[in-house]
Amino acid sequence: MVMAESHLPLFFALVAVALSVFYYVFTQYRRLPPFPVVNAYRNDFNRAKAHHEYQTRARELVSTGLAQHHGRPFTIITPNGPKVILSSALSDWVKNNKDLDHPALVRDDFLAGYSGFNAQTVLHEGSQVVNLIKSKLSKNETHISVMNTHITGVLDQSWGADQSWHSIDWQKDTTSLISHAAASVFVGPHLAKNPEWQSLTNKYVMNYFTALGQIREWPAPLWPVAHLFNPLSRTCRHDMKRARIMITEELRRRKSEETHSTLPYNDTIEWLSAAAGEKPIDLGAMQLALAIAALFTTSEALRQTILEICKHTDIVSPLRNEVEEAIAQHGWTTAALIKMRLMDSVMKEAQRTLPASVGLERKALRDTMMPDGVKIPAGTHIAVDASLMWSPEVYASPETFDARRYLDLREKTGSPAHAFTATSKEHITFGQGRSVCPGRFFAETDMKLCLAQILLKYDFRLEETYKSTSIVMGFYPVVDPFVKVEVRRRNASRI
Ligand code: HEM
Numbered sequence: 001m002v003m004a005e006s007h008l009p010l011f012f013a014l015v016a017v018a019l020s021v022f023y024y025v026f027t028q029y030r031r032l033p034p035f036p037v038v039n040a041y042r043n044d045f046n047r048a049k050a051h052h053e054y055q056t057r058a059r060e061l062v063s064t065g066l067a068q069h070h071g072r073p074f075t076i077i078t079p080n081g082p083k084v085i086l087s088s089a090l091s092d093w094v095k096n097n098k099d100l101d102h103p104a105l106v107r108d109d110f111l112a113g114y115s116g117f118n119a120q121t122v123l124h125e126g127s128q129v130v131n132l133i134k135s136k137l138s139k140n141e142t143h144i145s146v147m148n149t150h151i152t153g154v155l156d157q158s159w160g161a162d163q164s165w166h167s168i169d170w171q172k173d174t175t176s177l178i179s180h181a182a183a184s185v186f187v188g189p190h191l192a193k194n195p196e197w198q199s200l201t202n203k204y205v206m207n208y209f210t211a212l213g214q215i216r217e218w219p220a221p222l223w224p225v226a227h228l229f230n231p232l233s234r235t236c237r238h239d240m241k242r243a244r245i246m247i248t249e250e251l252r253r254r255k256s257e258e259t260h261s262t263l264p265y266n267d268t269i270e271w272l273s274a275a276a277g278e279k280p281i282d283l284g285a286m287q288l289a290l291a292i293a294a295l296f297t298t299s300e301a302l303r304q305t306i307l308e309i310c311k312h313t314d315i316v317s318p319l320r321n322e323v324e325e326a327i328a329q330h331g332w333t334t335a336a337l338i339k340m341r342l343m344d345s346v347m348k349e350a351q352r353t354l355p356a357s358v359g360l361e362r363k364a365l366r367d368t369m370m371p372d373g374v375k376i377p378a379g380t381h382i383a384v385d386a387s388l389m390w391s392p393e394v395y396a397s398p399e400t401f402d403a404r405r406y407l408d409l410r411e412k413t414g415s416p417a418h419a420f421t422a423t424s425k426e427h428i429t430f431g432q433g434r435s436v437c438p439g440r441f442f443a444e445t446d447m448k449l450c451l452a453q454i455l456l457k458y459d460f461r462l463e464e465t466y467k468s469t470s471i472v473m474g475f476y477p478v479v480d481p482f483v484k485v486e487v488r489r490r491n492a493s494r495i
Contacts, residue, residue: 033084033380037075038065046219050077058474059357062385073374073382078474079216080109083361084382086370091360091384091425093371095433100362102435105381108363111212114227116237119208119288128275129289130438136271137185138441141334146266147181147446148332150192151453154180159458165486167463174306175202177450178299179291182442186290188267191250200246201291204239207232208292244284251283298443302450303479305350308401310462310485315403316455318342323452337448344420345407347447351429353401355390357475358383359428383475388426395426420444460487 038061039050053061054076062085065074071087086094094100103124106112112120123129137143158173160166179202183192191197211232218226227233247269254265264270272286309315319342326339361383364376376382390398395405409418416422421440423430430437437443454460462468463484471478 032077032082033075033377035073035075035084036065036069037077037082038068039077047077051079054078055474056472058472062357063387066385066387073370073376079213081220081381083358084376084380085358086382086384088385088388088425090370091428091432094360094362094382094384095425097362097368098434099365099368100382101365102360102362102431104365105361105363108381109361111215111223111227114224114233116233116240117208118240118282118285119204119292122282122285123289123293128272128281129286129293132268132271132275133290133293133438133442136268137439139334139445140185142266143185143442143445144332144334144337144449146184146189147449148453150180150184150189151177151449153193155453155457159487159489161489163489163491165461165488167484167486170303170483170485171481174303175295175299178302178446179295181446181449182290182294182298184267185442186268186287186294187247187250188265188269190253191246194246197246200239200242201288202295204236204243204288205292205295207235207239209296211236240284240288243288244282247283247287294439294442294446297439298446300479301347301351301443302447303483304354305347305447305451306454306460306485307462307468307479307483308350308353308403309346310460312401312403313461315342315346319346319451320455323455327452327456332449334445337445340448340452341407341410342404343448343451344444345405345410345418346403347444347451348406348418348420348427349401349403352389352395352405352427354470354477354479355386355429356477357386359386360384360431360433384428386428389428391426457490458487459490460485462486 039053041049041053044050058076061076065076065085066087068074071089073084073086075082075084106120106124110120110124111117112124154173154177158176159168176198179198180192183198183201186192187197211227211230214230214232215223215226250269268287268290269283272281272283309319322340322342326336330336330339361381364378364380364382366378368376370376388394392398406418406420410416417424421430421444423432423436423440425432430440463486466484468480468483470480
């Protein structure tokens with residue numbers, strides 16, 4: 001039978017769809033690593049059920065996999081592709097293995113190289129931003145006063161001087177505190193106070209991560225096309241251009257100022273420019289790179305710490321006393337922040353009580369043999385079970401928030417191995433090894449300054465009937481974004 005000419009386009013369209021589906025199913029299954037899958041289900045051709053199970057029950061999938069396979073590697077299917085989970089007994093091996101690479105994994109998972117996502121590209125392809133964080137951003141005394149001024153500004157404006165209890169905008173205010181303090185060192189005081197810059201950097205971070213989720217709802221071969229038409233990706237492309245323009249204007253403004261002032265700027269714009277010398281650099285993308293690395297991570301850690309303090313009101317007084325003593329003795333300096341050891345312990349314990357299910361995510365750059373001789377093929381994504389963070393064999397009463405847990409360990413052992421910025425396989429929130437988070441010292445400074453000012457200036461509490469619940473998103477939990485917190489300005493303050 002001859003097909004009517006008018007049906008030909010439809011025929012070709014159907015063939016194209018069938019080939020795409022075949023290609024998708026084929027590539028998805030071909031990509032499975034040679035380890036048993038714990039979330040494979042009958043007739044789940046598009047993996048909708050596998051993804052749903054991952055999004056809602058990742059931690060159970062990890063513990064089930066470990067139990068079922070007696071600690072041997074197994075696979076969890078995620079929207080980013082299959083991840084091979086290794087037992088925590090292998091964390092030292094992963095940490096030290098040069099064939100297992102963190103930046104390569106991030107480039108795959110976070111679509112580095114896509115237009116508008118250039119922030120991720122500069123963060124995990126070049127080494128300029130990571131080198132800058134390691135050298136200039138860590139433990140730099142000169143940041144403290146400028147960061148403090150910006151924190152004061154945000155608190156005065158958002159929480160105010162009202163001495164009666166009033167509600168705050170939890171997500172917005174906590175983000176704003178971290179974002180203003182960080183920006184004062186990233187782009188300097190002028191741009192940090194610019195509402196357009198603040199809105200652009202925060203919006204970019206949220207839009208970028210949301211766009212990634214939306215793009216991944218499509219079959220992998222269609223991601224580049226989905227990205228082209230995704231409205232949030234389009235906004236990222238626009239914001240990337242705008243960031244570059246704003247940085248260029250800032251550089252021009254500084255140049256015009258030079259005749260009036262001899263004061264050098266002490267921020268990442270200057271440091272990155274100096275390090276690049278004559279080589280061209282994308283300062284706009286680098287600034288958004290710092291934003292995606294620093295803003296959400298640190299403001300989440302701040303929120304989780306404030307939430308735990310709200311739930312354990314008995315620690316407010318000791319924390320305040322510690323801050324007052326440290327500031328009275330050392331002023332607002334690094335020495336004062338180092339003295340805030342109870343606060344350090346509270347921050348670390350807050351991280352422990354909202355842990356990710358896995359850590360040390362890596363990509364195998366080439367075939368690599370595990371200590372028992374089993375091969376992890378090149379290209380495989382791996383992650384290490386993080387359950388030591390809540391194991392009763394490591395921590396007494398692991399389900400309980402113990403504000404002094406790490407302080408007591410520090411005092412008992414006399415070792416800084418239990419400080420907020422220290423990492424170990426029992427506390428892998430900042431990772432370990434070559435790619436251990438280089439921004440953790442900066443995060444510590446940012447968080448301690450925010451918490452110290454909040455404690456000295458405000459009383460704060462959870463609204464009486466509010467019960468907070470964290471949100472699970474696969475391996476990573478998110479602090480309840482709807483927490484209802486009330487504050488009132490304190491009378492007495494030595495600040
Ligand atoms: C409490 C806040 C933060 C948390 C929980 C956090 C967590 C992490 C984790 C888990 C890694 C991967 C480490 C590994 O797998 O071994 C990482 C890497 C990284 N972090 Fe952070 N981070 C935080 C704050 C920051 C800040 C403030 C910055 C920048 C100023 C930053 C910059 C980076 C960079 C550039 C990397 C990639 C390092 C590399 O690939 O070599 N982070 N972070």
